[in-house]
Structures are given as C-alpha cells and as structure tokens.
Amino acid sequence: MDAEQAETYLRLAAESALRSADRSAGAEAASLREVRAMAEAFQGVGAVSAEVAEHVVDGLQAAIIVRSPADTAPGRWPPPAARRASRMRPGRRWVGGVRPLADGGPLTVTPVGRRLSAGREESEVGIYLLALASSPRETVLSAVIRLLRPGQGAPFDLDAVDAAGRSYKLRFTGGGADGAWLTGEFPVIPRPPDGTAWLDISYGLRTVRVDLPGSGGGNPARTPPASATVTEVSLSRGEAYLRSRADGWLSMSMPEQVNDLAAAVPALTAIGALPASSDLPAKIAALARREASGLPDHWADAIATSDPAATSPARRLAAAHLSATLPAVDGQTVVLTGLTAGAWSTLHGMLLGGEAPGDGHPACWIRDWTDGTAGPWRPVSMGPWDWGWPAKLAGIRFHATLSPAFPSAAACVEVLVTGRTAEARAMVPLTWWLPAEPKLSS
Amino acid sequence: MSLPPAEASVPCGAGTHAVRWEAGRLVLPAHLDAEAELVLAALGGDKARCVEVAEMWAKHTADLDVLMTGPRSRADKVTVSWDEAEEHRETWFGLPPGMLRAAAVGPGGPGGPGSGRTARAVSTGSGASPGPGRVRPVAPGLPRHLASRVPEDLARRVQARIEVLQLLALGPGLQFRLAGTVAASWAAADRQADRCARRPELVAALTGRVAPAVGDWLGIDPDAVTVTPADTPAEQHGPPGNRPWGTLEVSGSGGRQRLRMSLPIGWLSEVWACGLAVVDRHLVVAVEATGWPAARVLALPSPGGEAVVLDVRGTDDGPGGLPRWEVARGQRS
Numbered sequence: 001m002d003a004e005q006a007e008t009y010l011r012l013a014a015e016s017a018l019r020s021a022d023r024s025a026g027a028e029a030a031s032l033r034e035v036r037a038m039a040e041a042f043q044g045v046g047a048v049s050a051e052v053a054e055h056v057v058d059g060l061q062a063a064i065i066v067r068s069p070a071d072t073a074p075g076r077w078p079p080p081a082a083r084r085a086s087r088m089r090p091g092r093r094w095v096g097g098v099r100p101l102a103d104g105g106p107l108t109v110t111p112v113g114r115r116l117s118a119g120r121e122e123s124e125v126g127i128y129l130l131a132l133a134s135s136p137r138e139t140v141l142s143a144v145i146r147l148l149r150p151g152q153g154a155p156f157d158l159d160a161v162d163a164a165g166r167s168y169k170l171r172f173t174g175g176g177a178d179g180a181w182l183t184g185e186f187p188v189i190p191r192p193p194d195g196t197a198w199l200d201i202s203y204g205l206r207t208v209r210v211d212l213p214g215s216g217g218g219n220p221a222r223t224p225p226a227s228a229t230v231t232e233v234s235l236s237r238g239e240a241y242l243r244s245r246a247d248g249w250l251s252m253s254m255p256e257q258v259n260d261l262a263a264a265v266p267a268l269t270a271i272g273a274l275p276a277s278s279d280l281p282a283k284i285a286a287l288a289r290r291e292a293s294g295l296p297d298h299w300a301d302a303i304a305t306s307d308p309a310a311t312s313p314a315r316r317l318a319a320a321h322l323s324a325t326l327p328a329v330d331g332q333t334v335v336l337t338g339l340t341a342g343a344w345s346t347l348h349g350m351l352l353g354g355e356a357p358g359d360g361h362p363a364c365w366i367r368d369w370t371d372g373t374a375g376p377w378r379p380v381s382m383g384p385w386d387w388g389w390p391a392k393l394a395g396i397r398f399h400a401t402l403s404p405a406f407p408s409a410a411a412c413v414e415v416l417v418t419g420r421t422a423e424a425r426a427m428v429p430l431t432w433w434l435p436a437e438p439k440l441s442s
Numbered sequence: 443m444s445l446p447p448a449e450a451s452v453p454c455g456a457g458t459h460a461v462r463w464e465a466g467r468l469v470l471p472a473h474l475d476a477e478a479e480l481v482l483a484a485l486g487g488d489k490a491r492c493v494e495v496a497e498m499w500a501k502h503t504a505d506l507d508v509l510m511t512g513p514r515s516r517a518d519k520v521t522v523s524w525d526e527a528e529e530h531r532e533t534w535f536g537l538p539p540g541m542l543r544a545a546a547v548g549p550g551g552p553g554g555p556g557s558g559r560t561a562r563a564v565s566t567g568s569g570a571s572p573g574p575g576r577v578r579p580v581a582p583g584l585p586r587h588l589a590s591r592v593p594e595d596l597a598r599r600v601q602a603r604i605e606v607l608q609l610l611a612l613g614p615g616l617q618f619r620l621a622g623t624v625a626a627s628w629a630a631a632d633r634q635a636d637r638c639a640r641r642p643e644l645v646a647a648l649t650g651r652v653a654p655a656v657g658d659w660l661g662i663d664p665d666a667v668t669v670t671p672a673d674t675p676a677e678q679h680g681p682p683g684n685r686p687w688g689t690l691e692v693s694g695s696g697g698r699q700r701l702r703m704s705l706p707i708g709w710l711s712e713v714w715a716c717g718l719a720v721v722d723r724h725l726v727v728a729v730e731a732t733g734w735p736a737a738r739v740l741a742l743p744s745p746g747g748e749a750v751v752l753d754v755r756g757t758d759d760g761p762g763g764l765p766r767w768e769v770a771r772g773q774r775s
Contacts, residue, residue: 004642011646016665018514019653059510062603065530066511066522066610 006047006271007056013038013267014060018067028064034263035060041264044245045237045273108213109133109337111321112141113431116158116203127156127203129186130338130348131323134213139188140397141170141201141210142337142348144319146181158186160199168192168199174399183346183399228426230327238274240420242284247363247418250302251379253403255287262288298365298377298416318342318408321431329362330419334382339413339430345406346399351382362419366402368410369427377416378402408432443622444716444729444737445765446758448615454491461495461612463619466626468499495612498605499620504627506640507606509647509710512621513614515654516717516762520610520617527607531600615763622715629708637673637707644671644707651710652703655719660745662692662699672704687728692745701745713739717764721754724769736770 017031039053109131116127126146133140145156158170174184192199198211235243242261249257265281268274274281283295292300320339327333338348347366364380380400410430417424447464459472470476470492480497483489489497502508513520610617628637628644637644648671653664672688688704705727712729713719716737719726724741727749731738735756740749753770760766 007642008645011642012649012668015514015646015650015653018650019664058599058603059507062507062530062607063511066520066607067518 002271003047006042007052009267009271010035010038010042010048010053010056014056014063017060018063028068032057032061032064033260037260037264038267041238041241041245041261041268042271042273044241045268047271047273108135109323109325109335110211110213111323111431112210113319113321114208114210116201116206116208125156127158128319129201129208129210130319131321132210132212133335133337133350137191139191139212141186141188142184142397143172143174143186144181144183144338144340144346145172145174156182156203158201158203160188160201162192162196162199164196166192170201181340181344183340183348185348185397228327228424230329231423231425233420233422235420236273236275236278238268239278239280241268242274242280243418244363244420246284246287246299248361250287250299251363251365252381253302253379255290255303258284258287298379298418301367301377302379304376318432320408322348322413322428324415324426324428326415326417326426327424329417329422329424332362332419334362334364334415334417334424336415336428339406341406341408341410341432345378345402347380347402348397348399349380349382350397362417364400365416365418367414368407369412369414370407370410374414375407375410376404378404378406443619443626443711444718444732444734444756445619445622446734446756448619448763450612450616452492452495452612459490459492461492461616463616463623466623468496468620470496495609499609502602502606502609502620502624504624505602505606506624506628506643506647507602508609508624509621509650510643511603511606512610512617513762514650515719516760516764517654519762520614522607522611524608524611527604527611530607531604613763618715618717618762618764622711625707625710625715626712629706629711634673637671641671645669647710648705648707651714651719652705655714655725656701656703659720659723659725660692660699660701662701663697666698666700667703668701669703669705672706687740687749690727690742690745717756717760717762718754718767721752721767722769724750724752726752735765737767 014035017035020027020031036057039048039057042048043050043053110133111131112129114129116129117125125148128144128146130142130144133142156172158172160168160170162168169189170186171189172182172184172186174182188199192212196212198209200207200209242265245261246258249255249261262281262284265274265284269276269281283299286293286295287299287303290303292303295303318341320341322336322339324336325333326335333352335350335352336347337350340346349364351361361382364382365377366380367377368375380398380402382396382398382400412427412429415424415426415428443466447462449460449462451458452461454472459470462469462471473479473490473492473496476493476496479490479493483493511520609620612620625647627633628640645668648669649667652669653667656662656667657664672686688706688709690701690703692699692701694700709727712732713726716729718729718737718739721739721741724743726739726741728740729737730740730751735758737754737756739752739754741752742749754767755770756765756767758765
C-alpha cells in the first residue's frame with residue numbers, strides 16, 4: 001500500500017464531498033461521515049497515520065461549516081472530543097471510577113459463589129461474590145450487589161482479614177443500569193502475599209471465608225481451563241479491518257455503524273488494501289441492509305437481537321460460577337469471571353494484554369446451551385467506550401450487559417472470540433445459584 | 443499576481459480601519475508602525491484588532507489549511523464572521539454554545555472593560571457585527587480553568603483552525619488573495635522538496651480548483667477531473683513565459699469522460715487566485731506577463747488544441763471579489 005496514494009485518495013474524496021451542491025445539513029453530515037469512514041479505514045489498515053486521517057476529516061468539517069447556512073452551521077457535528085463520547089451508551093452509572101487491571105504475570109481465576117448480606121435476605125443489601133482473579137500484581141473479586149432501593153449509592157466497602165491477622169480493604173468499583181443491581185469488582189488492598197490461604201471477608205456483622213488460589217484450601221475447587229479451539233484466519237489488511245470493525249460495532253450493539261464500513265469498501269479496494277475477490281464486502285453490504293442470509297451466525301444473531309422487539313422479558317436474576325481463560329487472540333486474552341442471568345444479564349470478565357484498542361480489539365460473543373439447544377449469540381461489549389479506557393493499559397475489567405437476557409437454566413456457555421488473526425471458541429460449564437428476588441422500595 | 447489591491451474593514455479602536463492586501467502583502471494603512479504596537483502589546487498594552495489580524499496572517503502565509511478551507515471558485519461562497527469562528531472554537535472543544543462567551547464576560551459585560559473578551563468581529567462586508575476595537579491578548583481562546591484540561595496539541599490545532607476561519611472572515615476578495623499568496627509560497631523554486639513531502643495536499647488543492655473551472659469550460663463532471671502538480675526542475679523556473687505549463691489529457695466520452703492534467707502549483711497563485719481560470723471559453727494554463735489591468739496569458743481553446751497567447755484585460759467589478767477578465771480587443775477569435 002502506498003501511503004501517498006492513500007492520502008491523495010482521501011483528500012480527493014474530501015474535495016468531492018465539499019463540491020456537493022446539496023448544502024442541506026443532512027447531506028453534508030452524510031458526506032462528512034463517508035469521508036470519516038474512509039479516513040478511519042485507511043488508518044485502520046495502516047495506509048495513513050492518525051494525524052493525517054484526523055487532519056483531513058477536521059479540515060473537511062471546517063470547510064463545510066463555512067459554506068453552510070449560519071443558522072445550521074455551529075455545533076452541528078460532534079467535535080473530536082465528543083465523537084468518542086457519542087459512542088458511549090446512555091443510562092449507566094458508575095461507582096468508583098475506572099480502574100485498570102494491573103499488568104503482569106499469570107492470572108488465576110477461582111470461582112467463589114458466596115453471598116454476604118447485612119440483614120434479612122429479602123430486604124437488605126446483598127453482595128454476591130462471583131469469582132476471584134489473582135495476578136502477581138493484584139487480587140480482585142468480581143461481584144454483584146443487590147440494592148436496598150434503586151439508585152442506592154456507595155459505600156459498599158468490605159473488610160477482610162487473613163489467617164495471619166493482616167487486614168485488607170475491599171473497595172467496590174462498578175456500575176449498574178436498572179436500578180436494582182450493581183456489578184463490578186472489589187480489589188483487595190493490599191494484595192495478599194503469596195501463600196495466603198484464605199480471607200475472612202466481612203460486611204457489617206456477616207463474614208464469609210474465601211479461599212485464595214494456590215492455597216490448597218478446599219473451598220471451592222479451581223475450575224479447569226475451558227476446552228477451546230483456535231482457528232487461524234488469513235485475511236488481507238482490508239478484510240481484517242472490516243471484519244474487526246463489524247465485529248466491534250455489532251458487539252457493542254451498534255449495527256448502524258456498519259453502514260459507514262460499507263462506504264469505506266470502495267476506498268479500501270481502490271488503494272489495494274482489499275482484494276477484488278474478497279467475499280467480505282458482500283457480507284458488509286448485507287449487514288448494512290440488515291439481511292441475515294449468508295452471514296456468520298453471530299452476525300446474523302446480532303442483527304436480530306439489536307431489534308428492541310426481540311428483547312426477552314425480564315426474569316428472575318441468577319448468578320453463576322463461571323471462570324475461564326480463553327486462548328489469546330491478536331495478543332489479547334479474554335478472561336471470564338462471572339455471569340448473571342435474568343432481568344439484568346451481565347458477563348463479568350477481563351481483557352488482558354496489548355494496548356488500548358485504538359484500531360479495535362478482539363470481539364467476544366457468548367451463547368447459552370440450554371437443554372441441548374444453542375441460544376442466540378450475544379455480543380459482549382468489552383469497552384472501551386462503555387467506561388473509558390486510558391491509553392496503554394495492560395487490560396481492563398468489563399461487565400457486559402447481555403441481550404437478549406440469559407436463561408438461568410443454561411447448562412453451559414459457548415464463547416467465541418474473533419480477532420484479525422484468529423478465532424477462539426470454548427465451551428464452559430455453568431453452576432448456578434439463585435439469589436432471592438429483591439423487594440425494592442422506591 | 444494580476445490583481446488590484448483589495449481591502450476589508452476591521453473594527454479597530456474607536457473606529458473602523460482598512461486592512462489592505464497589496465502586491466502579495468497584508469498592509470495596515472492606519473498602523474504605520476505595527477511592529478512597535480506589537481512590542482507594546484507584549485508589554486501588557488492592548489493589541490489593536492488590525493495588528494492582531496496581521497499577526498495572525500503572518501502565521502499562516504504558507505498554511506495549506508487556508509487552501510483546504512478557502513474558496514474553490516467564484517461560485518463557492520465562504521461566509522464566516524469573526525464571531526462565528528469563535529463559536530466554532532466551542533464546537534471543536536465540545537463545549538456548549540455560549541460557554542466561552544459566558545466564561546470570558548467580566549463585570550463590564552461582553553467585550554467591555556475588564557472583560558478579558560477576545561476580539562469580536564472583523565467586518566467582512568457580509569453582515570458581520572462590529573465589535574469593540576481594542577482587544578486584550580487572550581491567547582488560545584480558552585479560559586484558564588478550561589485550557590488546563592485540553593491537551594496542548596489539540597488546543598494548538600483548534601487555535602490554528604480558528605485563525606484560518608478568522609482570516610477568511612476578511613471577505614471574498616481577500617480570501618482569494620490570501621489563498622493565492624499561500625500557493626505562491628509553495629510555488630517557489632527552492633521548495634521542490636517541500637512540494638514532494640506535501641504532494642497529496644497539493645493534488646487536492648489543485649484538483650479542487652481546476653475541476654470546477656474545467657466543469658465550466660467543458661461541462662465535464664468535476665469528479666472526473668484529477669490534477670497533479672507538474673513540478674519542473676529548478677533550472678526551468680524562470681520568468682513567466684519560459685516555463686512549461688503542464689499537460690492535459692481527456693479520455694472516454696459522454697458521461698464517462700475523464701480529464702487528467704498536470705499543472706505547476708504556481709497556477710493557483712498566478713491564474714486561479716486572480717480569477718483567470720477561464721476567460722472567454724479558454725482554459726488559462728499559465729500567465730506569460732502578470733499585470734493589472736492588462737495581462738498576457740497562455741490558454742487552451744479546447745482540450746486537444748495548442749495553447750495560445752492571449753492579451754486579457756480586467757475590470758474590478760467581477761463576482762466573488764475577483765476581477766472580470768476578457769480577451770483584449772483585436773484578439774477575439
């Protein structure tokens with residue numbers, strides 16, 4: 001690929017967009033989106049730098065603004081900083097802010113499956129400890145918190161003590177959307193020294209004992225690694241970009257963004273980044289038309305489940321032991337640490353390795369197997385736009401809302417991780433426990 | 443450049459002053475010692491709006507963003523006022539409209555004494571509102587509490603974009619002249635390496651301006667026109683008339699017609715910026731002798747034809763702030 005050729009193509013596309021005789025706000029916005037999609041695609045395949053891509057798009061934006069009627073020009077398009085914000089989903093709140101997963105070392109994930117409650121189960125705050133993830137740098141407990149009343153805020157801090165009498169603080173970091181539940185983690189501060197057998201974790205007057213990995217304790221047993229298969233894929237840069245971005249947008253339940261990818265296809269072909277023989281442009285076009293025929297199952301399911309009418313009715317909430325480490329894809333590893341089903345189905349996990357996903361990270365999909373039948377693939381949004389992602393972290397924790405709701409009768413989950421260079425699949429058995437449905441006071 | 447001087451009115455001090463473009467330079471007739479005023483401003487004094495405009499232009503005399511944002515043809519109307527440019531600063535920083543104005547308003551009201559309000563308006567002749575003439579040197583346009591949260595490179599890029607918009611607020615006559623001056627700086631014989639490094643931008647600048655001219659000339663879809671810079675060796679740079687003008691090739695027919703051209707970057711300053719692109723159904727490809735109101739040009743009567751020398755004469759009453767040119771009497775075919 002010739003960088004000069006790509007930049008020239010992009011700039012001439014911007015000139016063509018600017019020449020558009022139609023000065024209506026909608027047409028201009030569409031022209032700008034099209035050029036922006038090309039710029040992102042060229043940047044994504046390494047044909048132009050981020051600086052060039054941004055310069056062309058911002059320059060076109062400025063040029064359109066000074067040619068627009070004064071009453072519609074200002075503030076019509078999101079500025080650079082607002083573009084990322086526009087990708088955020090509304091309706092979520094966050095307690096405690098984003099905290100990156102610390103770098104380094106092997107990570108173990110151990111199911112916990114314990115409940116802490118400060119009072120009567122039906123009326124008090126309940127804290128459900130799902131799994132404990134431990135690396136040489138930090139120890140984190142994934143958790144679901146059932147609230148006493150919708151909107152109830154922090155603190156949900158816990159205290160812990162180990163066999164040697166050392167004290168620890170566990171401060172909740174997480175968020176929620178439906179008012180009744182929060183999901184997140186409790187980092188254990190400081191990290192317990194190696195060899196620590198267990199922690200007695202207290203919330204008010206209630207205490208539960210949690211065994212730490214490597215301690216030899218009996219409760220609970222380590223879940224064996226998920227059985228997984230990895231399939232390498234060989235794609236051109238353009239194909240890898242298109243597939244990765246389509247996966248990304250669909251996994252964030254934003255299929256409308258695929259339309260922009262369709263606009264980038266001719267441009268990628270023109271600069272030689274996409275072979276004419278590729279069948280991917282037809283699939284992208286089908287996605288843009290919301291036609292499931294001929295699409296991979298997870299794309300077809302994503303189109304179906306992005307339809308609000310396809311959302312399942314709310315059901316009783318349940319939490320499952322789920323701990324699995326998927327094989328690395330594109331240098332990044334998906335680790336699953338917990339699952340809730342029912343009214344607010346969420347998947348807890350971590351994405352480790354690599355840098356912040358400026359040009360996309362592997363996409364993750366999950367489906368249930370219930371009574372021997374596979375349910376629909378559900379996209380797993382691993383960020384960064386849900387919660388923000390500072391650059392160059394070792395990884396993040398995520399709590400992805402699953403839609404449609406996950407059935408609590410599922411015997412196992414199938415997980416699919418798709419990247420630019422490979423796909424990984426794993427079947428992971430589930431063990432459920434069903435906390436009581438809360439009585440919410442408004 | 444074959445252009446008469448042009449002026450824009452700028453509210454300055456208690457009155458309105460002219461900012462004049464003349465022979466490739468921006469001059470301030472009302473501020474004979476602008477440099478001394480700049481020194482005084484640096485020492486804490488007020489900076490006159492005229493001086494601020496000249497200072498801004500000095501930073502952008504070779505800025506290709508002036509070409510990227512500015513007009514492509516007479517029909518391409520670029521209308522922006524100083525105030526609108528400031529409003530776009532808010533947009534680019536993702537701030538609510540009016541926030542910067544509110545943040546900068548002091549007890550004296552908008553632009554009043556002690557307000558810290560930056561420059562408000564440069565009259566463009568297109569309805570820009572007049573503002574106070576004296577401005578305080580509020581640097582990047584953001585209040586301090588906001589500026590500290592914006593990455594420096596973003597602030598710098600936004601500031602540069604705002605400045606380009608504010609220069610374009612000087613009105614259509616100066617827009618073409620300033621864009622032509624930028625192009626002239628890139629056409630210099632000793633900037634061949636720079637032209638190579640920025641070739642995509644120059645291709646876009648040329649194509650974006652030749653395409654509408656060719657559309658007027660031949661009726662070809664402007665999207666079917668591509669123009670590349672015809673960079674000539676330094677030894678061939680010489681006085682007008684001795685330079686090769688470039689190439690033109692038309693392929694296809696009907697709606698599938700395509701035109702490829704190569705032209706020196708100097709075409710932008712010597713031909714396009716002077717309103718000479720198409721004169722009496724000829725595509726002007728070079729200027730043999732610059733001048734005002736008379737000039738001599740090299741022009742193509744048709745895509746396959748030989749370039750002919752034409753004496754042309756301009757009158758200062760053309761649309762878009764540019765002269766109206768026609769072939770001098772006695773030369774009409």
